[in-house]
Amino acid sequence: xxxxxxxxxxxxxxxxxxxxxxxxxxxxxxxxxxxxxxxxxxxxxxxxxxxxxxxxxxxxxxxxxxxxxxxxxxxxxxxxxxxxxxxxxxxxxxxxxxxxxxxxxxxxxxxxxxxxxxxxxxxxxxxxxxxxxxxxxxxxxxxxxxxxxxxxxxxxxxxxxxxxxxxxxxxxxxxxxxxxxxxxxxxxxxxxxxxxxxxxxxxxxxxxxxxxxxxxxxxxxxxxxxxxxxxxxxxxxxxxxxxxxxxxxxxxxxxxxxxxxxxxxxxxxxxxxxxxxxxxxxxxxxxxxxxxxxxxxx
Amino acid sequence: xxxxxxxxxxxxxxxxxxxxxxxxxxxxxxxxxxxxxxxxxxxxxxxxxxxxxxxxxxxxxxxxxxxxxxxxxxxxxxxxxxxxxxxxxxxxxxxxxxxxxxxxxxxxxxxxxxxxxxxxxxxxxxxxxxxxxxxxxxxxxxxxxxxxx
Numbered sequence: 001x002x003x004x005x006x007x008x009x010x011x012x013x014x015x016x017x018x019x020x021x022x023x024x025x026x027x028x029x030x031x032x033x034x035x036x037x038x039x040x041x042x043x044x045x046x047x048x049x050x051x052x053x054x055x056x057x058x059x060x061x062x063x064x065x066x067x068x069x070x071x072x073x074x075x076x077x078x079x080x081x082x083x084x085x086x087x088x089x090x091x092x093x094x095x096x097x098x099x100x101x102x103x104x105x106x107x108x109x110x111x112x113x114x115x116x117x118x119x120x121x122x123x124x125x126x127x128x129x130x131x132x133x134x135x136x137x138x139x140x141x142x143x144x145x146x147x148x149x150x151x152x153x154x155x156x157x158x159x160x161x162x163x164x165x166x167x168x169x170x171x172x173x174x175x176x177x178x179x180x181x182x183x184x185x186x187x188x189x190x191x192x193x194x195x196x197x198x199x200x201x202x203x204x205x206x207x208x209x210x211x212x213x214x215x216x217x218x219x220x221x222x223x224x225x226x227x228x229x230x231x232x233x234x235x236x237x238x239x240x241x242x243x244x245x246x247x248x249x250x251x252x253x254x255x256x257x258x259x260x261x262x263x264x265x266x267x268x269x270x271x272x273x274x275x276x277x278x279x280x281x282x283x284x285x286x287x288x289x290x291x292x293x294x295x296x297x298x
Numbered sequence: 299x300x301x302x303x304x305x306x307x308x309x310x311x312x313x314x315x316x317x318x319x320x321x322x323x324x325x326x327x328x329x330x331x332x333x334x335x336x337x338x339x340x341x342x343x344x345x346x347x348x349x350x351x352x353x354x355x356x357x358x359x360x361x362x363x364x365x366x367x368x369x370x371x372x373x374x375x376x377x378x379x380x381x382x383x384x385x386x387x388x389x390x391x392x393x394x395x396x397x398x399x400x401x402x403x404x405x406x407x408x409x410x411x412x413x414x415x416x417x418x419x420x421x422x423x424x425x426x427x428x429x430x431x432x433x434x435x436x437x438x439x440x441x442x443x444x445x446x447x
Binding site for chain 1: 322380382421
């Protein structure tokens, strides 16, 4: 890794603690050679209202998605984006964002699809940085264009498609949406046609673990022991399970993917980014309603 | 599309004429320009209607200026600074609709969000939040004016 890791005690407990940095660490390391800070938010204007000095903006909607197909950039597109942001293959990229790092985790996950080696998340995200009264600026950085190799996207290891999920029915899955979305009540409420799914409910067999259970009030991650209690003791998952996580479009489940993979050390976790906006609209896929996970093929 | 009221048409034109990479900065200006709630609402948030179509907590209220025929409509919004996109939409509705008459508010086309030249920059779910705000403004206006149209 090109920039030293954060040795904060809390992080040492996690399976891969070097994936996290604290606000203290980031404040100390801002401006270091080989470090690029990336803000990725749900709100497309938040970066413009003020951001961590030197941070680059990456927008999931306009920059990480392909403009035509519902998919991510290809290798050439990603290389061009990285070059423009001043990121080389050796750069340490620290992500942060709003909503307890939903979108920051999502961007980090997309970077991992392209195998970017050194990616890390700011524990607590934008809200903690702000709550601590740390500096924000409206000044946009002018990065020096970097050379980034064309790395093909690997969709096998950490990404699941609808057919993968169909083949996975009966194996461990977590639905990280709110409970009302899980039970299927929410799309039945007359004021919510905007959710963009024709059917409500969840994928049969998926257990409900709303993403927010992994976060503290201040947006930081819960301790390893607390996380193990939720995912391993309560839900009965084990680190060698093959797990698929999903939500509505794959952003909240990136957060849970990060927790399972790097904080708890699960070997094989895939994020189903098609998520409910695909499953809830697909013809003849099985759906379970209510609080019970249900079983496939029943 | 039918004629828009002039203030709103001006906003639509401003967005359309702006180079696409600067449209977000214009939206930020609307976010910054949204007036604070008057004390009557700031002290009584229960008088405001929530807009659950938006992913951010936003609340609004509609008043009629007088009891005459087709009176002017007054709008009030509450949206957090951490949600500048949603605030920007509220700012557009405030600038474009506040002070219009009931009949004019009710005639605003429901596809207004698609007319703002923002569909490339702002995700569809966000734009539906704007449609939700507009729908609720029209709903309250209809109830207050006692029209069933």
